[in-house]
Amino acid sequence: MATTAPYSEPTAETAAHLDQIWHTPHTLYGRLATVDHKIIGIRYLVTSFVFLALGGLEAAAMRAQLAQPNLHLLSPEAYNQIFTMHGTTMIFWYAAPILSGFSNYLWPLLLGSRDMALPRVNALSYWLFLFSGIFLYSSALVGQMPDRGWFAYAPMTELRYSPALNMDFYALALLFLTISTTVGSINFLVTMLKMRAPGMSINRMPIMIWSTATISLSVLFALPSLSAACTFLFFDRRLAMHFFDSAQGGSPLLWQHLFWIFGHPWVYIVVLPAMGMASMMIPTFCRRPLAGHTYVVMATIMTGLIGFGVWVHHMFATGLPPMAMSFFSAASLTIVIPSAVTVFAWIATLWDSKPVMRTPMLFLLGFVVLFVIGGVSGVMTAALPFDWQLTDTYFVVAHLHYVLIGINLFPVVAAVYYWFPKMTGRMMSERLGRWNFWVMFIGFNLGFFPMHISGLLGMPRRIYTYGGGLGWDVANLVTSIGAYVFAIGVLLFFINVIVSRRTGAVAGDNPWDGGTLEWSVSSPPPEYNFLVIPTVRSREPLWEDRLGSAQRSSIREGPTLAEGRETVGTTPLDAELARVLTMPEDSLLPLALALVTLVLFYGLLLQAWWVAGVAAFGVYIVLNIWLWPKATEPLSEEG
Amino acid sequence: MSVRSRCTGRTPGLGASAAALIAWLGSACAGAPSPFRPASEPAAQLASLGWLLTIIAAIVCVIIMVLVLIPALRGWRATRARELPPLHRGDGERWIVIGGIAIPVVMLLGVFVVTAATLSKTSHPPTRARFMIQVTGHQWWWEVHYPSPDPQQNVTTANEIHIPIGEPIALRVDSRDVIHSFWVPQLHGKIDVIPGQTNTFWFRADSAGVYRGQCAEYCGIQHTHMALQVVAEPRAQFEAWLAQQRRPAVAPGDALALAGRAAFERQACSLCHAIQGTGAAGKLGPDLTHVASRMMLGAGTIPNTPGHLAGWIMNSQTIKPGNDMPQMYIDGASLHAIMAYLATLH
Numbered sequence: 001m002a003t004t005a006p007y008s009e010p011t012a013e014t015a016a017h018l019d020q021i022w023h024t025p026h027t028l029y030g031r032l033a034t035v036d037h038k039i040i041g042i043r044y045l046v047t048s049f050v051f052l053a054l055g056g057l058e059a060a061a062m063r064a065q066l067a068q069p070n071l072h073l074l075s076p077e078a079y080n081q082i083f084t085m086h087g088t089t090m091i092f093w094y095a096a097p098i099l100s101g102f103s104n105y106l107w108p109l110l111l112g113s114r115d116m117a118l119p120r121v122n123a124l125s126y127w128l129f130l131f132s133g134i135f136l137y138s139s140a141l142v143g144q145m146p147d148r149g150w151f152a153y154a155p156m157t158e159l160r161y162s163p164a165l166n167m168d169f170y171a172l173a174l175l176f177l178t179i180s181t182t183v184g185s186i187n188f189l190v191t192m193l194k195m196r197a198p199g200m201s202i203n204r205m206p207i208m209i210w211s212t213a214t215i216s217l218s219v220l221f222a223l224p225s226l227s228a229a230c231t232f233l234f235f236d237r238r239l240a241m242h243f244f245d246s247a248q249g250g251s252p253l254l255w256q257h258l259f260w261i262f263g264h265p266w267v268y269i270v271v272l273p274a275m276g277m278a279s280m281m282i283p284t285f286c287r288r289p290l291a292g293h294t295y296v297v298m299a300t301i302m303t304g305l306i307g308f309g310v311w312v313h314h315m316f317a318t319g320l321p322p323m324a325m326s327f328f329s330a331a332s333l334t335i336v337i338p339s340a341v342t343v344f345a346w347i348a349t350l351w352d353s354k355p356v357m358r359t360p361m362l363f364l365l366g367f368v369v370l371f372v373i374g375g376v377s378g379v380m381t382a383a384l385p386f387d388w389q390l391t392d393t394y395f396v397v398a399h400l401h402y403v404l405i406g407i408n409l410f411p412v413v414a415a416v417y418y419w420f421p422k423m424t425g426r427m428m429s430e431r432l433g434r435w436n437f438w439v440m441f442i443g444f445n446l447g448f449f450p451m452h453i454s455g456l457l458g459m460p461r462r463i464y465t466y467g468g469g470l471g472w473d474v475a476n477l478v479t480s481i482g483a484y485v486f487a488i489g490v491l492l493f494f495i496n497v498i499v500s501r502r503t504g505a506v507a508g509d510n511p512w513d514g515g516t517l518e519w520s521v522s523s524p525p526p527e528y529n530f531l532v533i534p535t536v537r538s539r540e541p542l543w544e545d546r547l548g549s550a551q552r553s554s555i556r557e558g559p560t561l562a563e564g565r566e567t568v569g570t571t572p573l574d575a576e577l578a579r580v581l582t583m584p585e586d587s588l589l590p591l592a593l594a595l596v597t598l599v600l601f602y603g604l605l606l607q608a609w610w611v612a613g614v615a616a617f618g619v620y621i622v623l624n625i626w627l628w629p630k631a632t633e634p635l636s637e638e639g
Numbered sequence: 640m641s642v643r644s645r646c647t648g649r650t651p652g653l654g655a656s657a658a659a660l661i662a663w664l665g666s667a668c669a670g671a672p673s674p675f676r677p678a679s680e681p682a683a684q685l686a687s688l689g690w691l692l693t694i695i696a697a698i699v700c701v702i703i704m705v706l707v708l709i710p711a712l713r714g715w716r717a718t719r720a721r722e723l724p725p726l727h728r729g730d731g732e733r734w735i736v737i738g739g740i741a742i743p744v745v746m747l748l749g750v751f752v753v754t755a756a757t758l759s760k761t762s763h764p765p766t767r768a769r770f771m772i773q774v775t776g777h778q779w780w781w782e783v784h785y786p787s788p789d790p791q792q793n794v795t796t797a798n799e800i801h802i803p804i805g806e807p808i809a810l811r812v813d814s815r816d817v818i819h820s821f822w823v824p825q826l827h828g829k830i831d832v833i834p835g836q837t838n839t840f841w842f843r844a845d846s847a848g849v850y851r852g853q854c855a856e857y858c859g860i861q862h863t864h865m866a867l868q869v870v871a872e873p874r875a876q877f878e879a880w881l882a883q884q885r886r887p888a889v890a891p892g893d894a895l896a897l898a899g900r901a902a903f904e905r906q907a908c909s910l911c912h913a914i915q916g917t918g919a920a921g922k923l924g925p926d927l928t929h930v931a932s933r934m935m936l937g938a939g940t941i942p943n944t945p946g947h948l949a950g951w952i953m954n955s956q957t958i959k960p961g962n963d964m965p966q967m968y969i970d971g972a973s974l975h976a977i978m979a980y981l982a983t984l985h
Contacts (some may be wrong), residue, residue: 349731449941
């Protein structure tokens with residue numbers, strides 16, 4: 001197409017036409033077949049919050065049991081299932097998918113695109129995520145929830161020590177979820193490389209794109225290790241193999257290496273995008289661009305990279321040679337530097353401005369404080385010989401909650417307060433928001449700080465009760481009280497979301513006066529996102545006039561591409577206009593593929609091999625239909 | 640540890656209340672098997688590294704909190720004005736270079752040097768250990784073995800380790816089933832107990848006492864109740880203990896205890912438990928040759944008193960649900976006799 005044609009402001013007619021082209025009907029078919037990234041993003045968010053609530057209920061049960069010594073509210077078997085499900089749910093079905101939700105919703109809006117690069121893959125990744133979670137929780141119906149801890153050390157997971165279905169559910173549900181995460185990551189990477197608005201060269205990309213792209217790359221390298229581990233585990237259990245069975249020449253430590261080679265990058269996978277969102281929000285409230293944008297980008301990438309070189313710090317007590325371990329100790333300390341760079345970029349941004357202290361900002365400042373506490377306790381565990389005292393104690397439990405709640409949940413809540421107006425057109429209650437923050441922040445610290453102390457008093461993790469007289473009573477009681485206060489804070493958040501959706505003040509397009517492209521469209525955005533494809537000339541296109549930028553982006557004028565579901569494809573580095581992309585229509589195929597995959601996994605679980613076989617063939621058939629070239633499609637697109 | 644208020648005659652001030660709170664918390668934590676109450680040279684090394692890291696951590700946290708709080712308070716006042724401040728450009732790279740790179744690099748180098756120094760002081764004993772203890776992890780108890788050049792002199796016991804004070808003890812650990820972790824916080828750090836792999840470590844105690852240890856790696860339904868006691872005593876006392884442990888069980892003198900021994904051998908007990916010098920040679924459960932000499936039962940779960948022991952024998956599942964010892968059906972007379980016999984096993 002002719003890229004040099006001058007554009008005029010599009011008419012209302014064009015808007016109506018685009019509406020028609022991109023509209024997903026509000027019918028059952030429309031709901032199941034939609035490929036709209038905004039709907040998928042919100043589904044991801046809601047589903048992840050449901051898993052957060054489930055994991056929270058599990059935590060509440062645990063804290064009731066541990067409030068006092070020698071309580072018997074839960075049987076040991078029940079406690080072990082519940083703590084395993086708590087960890088597994090929070091880490092796999094909440095912490096990463098919630099960030100995928102934000103990225104799915106926001107990426108095309110940040111990039112000036114009308115959808116993700118692969119919309120049907122996007123729908124697929126959501127359905128797989130949902131079904132894998134249902135698969136996992138169906139274990140509760142038969143009373144055989146996973147019970148070997150979320151990192152499930154072999155050989156306790158082998159059939160000999162765990163004969164029921166508990167760990168089959170674990171291995172298969174994770175394997176199931178990795179498919180979702182993998183296709184989702186590929187989608188993000190392709191979108192980043194191809195779908196940016198013309199002019200959004202790589203140095204103009206918002207930080208959130210950098211962080212999600214970094215972790216998407218990490219996922220592609222880290223997740224195969226988990227998939228392999230879970231496959232081996234299932235083979236050991238149900239096909240009489242011996243990957244982790246030392247009696248037959250296997251190695252229990254193989255599981256730990258495979259798991260943590262995946263597991264440590266995963267820590268950054270569930271925090272970097274949240275940090276990226278913080279780097280988007282803090283500048284808005286500080287009324288200035290982020291200090292040291294390039295430093296933060298480099299730090300994000302460095303964190304992703306170094307994250308692959310530290311896994312052995314989870315294994316400091318396994319008897320590896322001290323010299324080998326000290327390299328990993330050093331690498332683990334090194335990772336402080338990119339984190340410190342990012343924190344000081346935020347502090348520098350704060351320092352020369354008068355931050356507007358709205359609710360998202362409260363959560364963001366709380367997040368910075370919790371991030372630092374979680375970071376320094378991480379340094380303590382990285383100090384190899386002292387980790388011999390800390391590992392597997394409540395100190396580590398405290399550390400990981402400061403990291404995961406501090407660096408994931410707090411910025412996530414901030415992000416909901418921040419982008420809720422964009423998603424729904426309404427503001428969340430500011431007054432309830434303040435209560436929400438203070439109850440959550442105080443409850444969190446009251447609950448989780450004393451866990452450092454119980455750990456330093458020698459309390460190991462994963463015990464279902466403890467005797468009196470060991471000096472752990474007070475710390476545990478305070479932890480339980482704090483945990484319940486924190487839960488009330490999270491409840492206030494949910495209440496605020498539900499109430500504000502109906503009664504919140506009308507937001508307008510840009511309630512926070514943000515500088516990035518998502519604030520240039522209406523709230524909620526039209527189904528086609530952008531009436532015209534914008535041309536971008538800076539990192540904050542909406543602030544250019546007021547910051548006196550030399551170059552001006554074009555937001556109201558540009559190609560309308562109203563001949564079909566179309567958006568533009570650009571070049572990877574400079575984002576020069578390359579081609580017009582035809583985007584797919586709504587389709588039931590992603591749902592169908594996810595459903596046959598679900599049947600496949602139930603077949604494997606129940607060792608009904610013929611069911612699994614038929615379902616595998618079903619997967620093949622659906623993929624064939626999906627990928628079958630359409631005669632009407634122009635052949636020029638991707639060669 | 641009582642703290643006396645210095646505020647005489649007046650209402651207790653904030654400082655006194657804080658001191659009282661700290662004292663109360665201190666007493667609440669007394670008796671904890673804490674790494675910060677070291678009873679040995681290596682544990683003391685780890686504790687000083689731990690204190691150093693804690694202090695650095697606290698300082699860093701306070702500085703960052705101040706750096707966040709000052710602009711927040713400034714912003715708080717500006718937010719009341721209800722009008723958004725104008726957009727502005729700003730820099731701040733100096734913050735990043737100094738606070739984000741220069742200071743952390745120096746600090747982390749320091750931390751790493753101290754860490755490496757502590758590692759070299761604690762990973763191996765300063766002098767060669769005079770003897771070695773072999774610990775085997777089981778679900779959910781510890782088998783303790785004192786090997787001797789003369790196999791006749793080997794000692795096997797469970798859940799209670801006696802050591803002489805003031806000398807390094809070499810430790811070899813392995814597992815009969817799943818992964819456990821051997822940890823006596825006041826004496827040294829953890830070493831994982833992994834099936835198919837013998838890990839070596841060491842520890843010592845520098846003051847006499849009983850130190851609680853506990854399995855630190857989640858190992859199944861009764862991970863919670865997998866503790867052990869380390870009894871550190873002067874060399875002579877230790878030698879006496881070891882000599883006693885080396886003897887097989889003595890045939891009891893009275894008829895009741897003899898009947899108890901017969902019952903033990905006849906009942907299911909002997910299928911899992913061994914008593915040296917008798918027909919009981921089971922290998923699945925703890926060796927009971929000197930069970931009466933131990934302080935605790937069920938891997939640190941209950942004290943070794945006649946009532947607890949009888950309850951344990953009849954239905955340990957109510958005490959430690961899921962452990963491998965089945966519910967026993969022993970008539971009262973046999974139980975009475977078995978109790979009398981076990982009491983002789985010093």
